[in-house]
Amino acid sequence: MKRIIAMCIALCTVMTGFAQVDSTGTQNEGDTIRVGGMVIIRSGKGADGKNGRHGISYRTRKVYKPSNVSTNWGIIDLGIANYVDNTNYGSAEAQAYAPGSNENYFDLKNGKSINVNIWIVTQKVNLIKHYVNLKYGVGLELNNYRYKAPIRYDDKPDANLTNPPIVTLDPEVALGNRHYSKNKLAADYLTVPLMLNFNFTPNRQRAFGLSAGVSAGFLYSARNKTITSDEGKRKAKDDFDLERWKLSYVGELSLGFLKLYGSYAFKSMYKRGLDITPYTVGFRISNW
Structure with missing residues (x-):
C-alpha cells in the first residue's frame, strides 16, 4: 500500500510539473511543452512512435535564418x-x-x-x-x-x-x-x-x-x-x-x-x- 501511495504521489508530482508554466521560457500547451526552441510532446508513445514506457518525445523548432x-x-x-x-x-x-x-x-x-x-x-x-x-x-x-x-x-x-x-x-x-x-x-x-x-x-x-x-x-x-x-x-x-x-x-x-x-x-x-x-x-x- 505504501508503495502504491508513493507511486501515486510521484505521478501527481510529475503531472503537476507538466501543467505549470516556467517563467524562464517553458510553456505548456496541453500535451506540448515549449522550452525556448525545444518542444516536448507528451503522449502514450515513445519517441520511436511505438507504445512504451517512455511517454516523452523531443522536437527542436527550426528558426529561419536568411542568407546574406x-x-x-x-x-x-x-x-x-x-x-x-x-x-x-x-x-x-x-x-x-x-x-x-x-x-x-x-x-x-x-x-x-x-x-x-x-x-x-x-x-x-x-x-x-x-x-x-x-x-x-x-x-x-x-x-x-x-x-x-x-x-x-x-x-x-x-x-x-x-x-x-x-x-x-x-x-x-x-x-x-x-x-x-x-x-x-x-x-x-x-x-x-x-x-x-x-x-x-x-x-x-x-x-x-x-x-x-x-x-x-x-x-x-x-x-x-x-x-x-x-x-x-x-x-x-x-x-x-x-x-x-x-x-x-x-x-x-x-x-x-x-x-x-x-x-x-x-x-x-x-x-x-x-x-x-x-x-x-x-x-x-x-x-x-
Whole structure:
C-alpha cells in the first residue's frame, strides 16, 4: 500500500510539473511543452512512435535564418495597367499625332487593361542585419491597354511627312460597316528594377516590410491588335513613336503571404503629341 501511495504521489508530482508554466521560457500547451526552441510532446508513445514506457518525445523548432545573398527565380506580377492623361488635345502637337482627337479618344475599358510582369531572376543582398536589403533583378513587363473608342495605330505612316499621323479614328464604324470586339495597344519592356528593401521581420520566411526604388525598361515590342466584324484579327507592329526607355518609380508591400506592387513612370510613354503617364498596381506571387 505504501508503495502504491508513493507511486501515486510521484505521478501527481510529475503531472503537476507538466501543467505549470516556467517563467524562464517553458510553456505548456496541453500535451506540448515549449522550452525556448525545444518542444516536448507528451503522449502514450515513445519517441520511436511505438507504445512504451517512455511517454516523452523531443522536437527542436527550426528558426529561419536568411542568407546574406538570396536568389528568387520566376516571380509573377498580376495587376492592372492604366495611365494619367494630361494631354492638351487642342495643341498642334496632339492633333499632328492623332488628328481630331479629344479627351475621350484614349479612354480605357474599366478593368480590362492588364499588366503582367515576369521577373526572371531577382536577388536580395543584406545591408544592415537583414533589416535593410538591396533588391535588384531583370524581367519582362507586359502591358495591354484596351480602348473604348475604335482608334487605329498606323504602322506605315507617310514617310514624306515630318510628323505623320499615327492614330486615327476608324471611319467605318461611324458608317456602320464595322464593329470592334477588341482594340488594344500592347507595350512590352525588358526591365531592371533596383529597390531598397526594409524587412521588419527578418527571422520569418514570410516577411512583413516594404521596398521602394526605380526601374529602367527598354521597349522591345509594341503592337496594336484589333478584332473587327469584317477584317477579323489584325495586328499592326511598330514603335508608334513610343519612348524606347521607360523610367519608373517602383514599390512593393509585403504582408506575409500577401504581396502588393506598384509602379509609376517618370514621364509620358509617347515621344510626341500625347502626355500620357502609365502606372500599374497589383498582386505579386513570390516566396520572399
